[in-house]
């Protein structure tokens with residue numbers, strides 16, 4: 001019996017993708033949502049009434065994307081509930097690492113399998129590539145039971161999936177571009193020998209033979225000397241996208257640049273998947289395609305590389321890794337990669353993961369191959385990711401050494417726009433809690449927006465919780481700061497900057513006004529899982545104060561909330577920046593740590609306390625001082641002046657004029673107005 005359910009699932013899968021967007025949506029999502037309905041009608045070929053009903057049946061999801069309602073789209077189900085549901089419906093399942101494996105209702109294929117993510121409830125049918133929410137899955141099961149059939153029409157499904165009628169203009173342009181590049185790119189074996197040698201030398205892949213490159217589908221786009229990595233559709237090996245890698249030599253260093261089609265947020269390629277056997281049980285995961293080639297070349301092992309390097313491991317890829325009993329993460333040779341391996345291992349289930357710790361004798365796989373090291377030996381020496389509760393110093397000594405060896409990386413990501421902040425705070429580190437305060441209307445949101453944007457442009461995945469100003473206003477301000485331009489006067493440049501902005505790893509919670517802290521924390525947790533968020537900004541804490549009835553005392557309530565955010569940042573190794581209003585504002589006095597609303601708990605729990613000072617010190621309109629009042633990392637505290645540029649909404653620190661004032665943390669802060677003198681030496 002043919003059921004018109006498949007269009008529904010395809011449809012709903014799309015719609016529910018948008019529903020997830022309710023929690024933290026890249027700002028373009030609602031615009032795309034509007035395009036969905038007409039195209040579904042066109043491509044489905046079934047009666048309008050049916051589609052309309054289906055859309056109506058799921059319109060709660062759809063509308064949520066637009067109306068910013070969160071509750072049900074957020075962590076809709078626990079793994080226990082999923083198991084209970086499957087048992088109650090007599091659906092056999094296998095308890096996998098990150099997913100539950102159940103028979104797919106969408107295919108007749110023999111080894112059909114549908115993967116349900118244990119954390120989110122979202123599903124993926126590997127055979128048809130259909131995906132959707134937990135609700136969609138339940139609906140499909142309900143439909144099957146109602147109709148008394150075993151499968152939902154595969155023919156119908158194939159027709160739908162193969163039809164590109166409903167693609168957005170962006171997708172169509174990408175497809176044309178992918179085809180154009182792919183057709184012009186050539187296999188290394190077809191290149192002139194001299195040319196092939198030149199390109200291989202440029203990318204340090206001389207030890208990778210043409211045969212291996214061809215096996216992985218790697219071509220060369222010779223006019224611009226790019227490597228071209230394909231993204232094959234795992235279903236039918238059709239081209240789904242590609243990555244272009246270019247290399248630039250600056251002084252002694254080499255810089256790799258990459259461009260992807262489609263754009264990074266939609267580029268979910270596990271490079272190497274097409275080469276992988278269905279029965280393999282071991283895999284090595286690398287962060288770069290060239291490393292993947294190197295591991296395979298040296299060891300013959302199954303290897304895949306992540307689509308966006310160490311930035312994230314998108315959960316949609318987890319089903320493809322379920323078949324592996326043993327996974328080795330070899331992501332790079334710096335601490336950032338090491339942090340990422342530990343984070344990704346948690347997603348993949350630590351018990352099957354081993355990690356290669358960066359170090360002198362453990363460089364990137366490509367470097368190891370080029371230096372003639374034994375990659376097999378290095379892989380054998382990988383450390384198990386699972387730690388017992390009690391460990392000895394022997395297990396820690398390598399980690400401690402790594403920290404001592406990489407002091408600069410330990411101090412975190414540096415700000416590009418606030419060099420003075422780097423001098424005081426050294427950098428932005430994962431897992432810390434920063435409390436930020438300043439007088440009402442002094443520019444806290446404006447400053448913290450630029451502060452976070454600066455880090456985000458350097459790859460720090462960022463989640464914004466702006467409860468006071470709405471996301472459109474916030475994004476407009478950020479875009480202005482990003483472009484450092486008054487875009488309203490140069491609208492012709494809007495698309496150029498918006499395109500670049502869209503590619504940042506930046507997400508927004510759609511909360512506005514008073515919120516329940518549990519809901520906010522759940523959303524943050526979900527975002528960490530989905531997008532590997534490294535920095536969350538909460539602007540501001542006062543917007544969670546009205547929702548809690550647990551405490552009659554406002555101070556106790558705030559203490560409880562600060563404690564909850566502290567725990568979150570530690571548990572998830574994710575930096576949280578909390579904006580908190582000051583308790584009292586006395587016109588004659590500067591704000592101090594003790595001015596932060598609540599008891600001393602906020603400043604005790606915080607690793608860093610930043611204060612935007614705008615009184616007394618300001619020697620002109622728009623001038624502000626940023627004071628670092630607490631710094632747990634190395635104790636340096638101090639302050640520096642910033643100048644506000646009203647047209648670009650940016651605070652800049654004038655390198656020539658900025659007077660950085662470091663003070664001993666035990667002393668009271670001595671603050672002088674900025675002058676043209678050279679920066680004062682820290683007293684520390």
Ligand SMILES: Nc1ncnc2c1ncn2[C@@H]1O[C@H](COP(=O)(O)OP(=O)(O)OP(=O)(O)O)[C@@H](O)[C@H]1O
Pocket residue numbers: 438439440441442443444445446447468621622623624644649
């Ligand atoms: N240094 C500055 N000088 C003059 N105007 C500023 C400065 N910084 C920000 N502004 C402007 O002041 C307004 C308020 O800024 P913002 O919302 O960032 O302040 P806030 O401290 O977060 O406010 P609140 O206390 O209400 O949370 C904005 O219009 C912003 O453009």
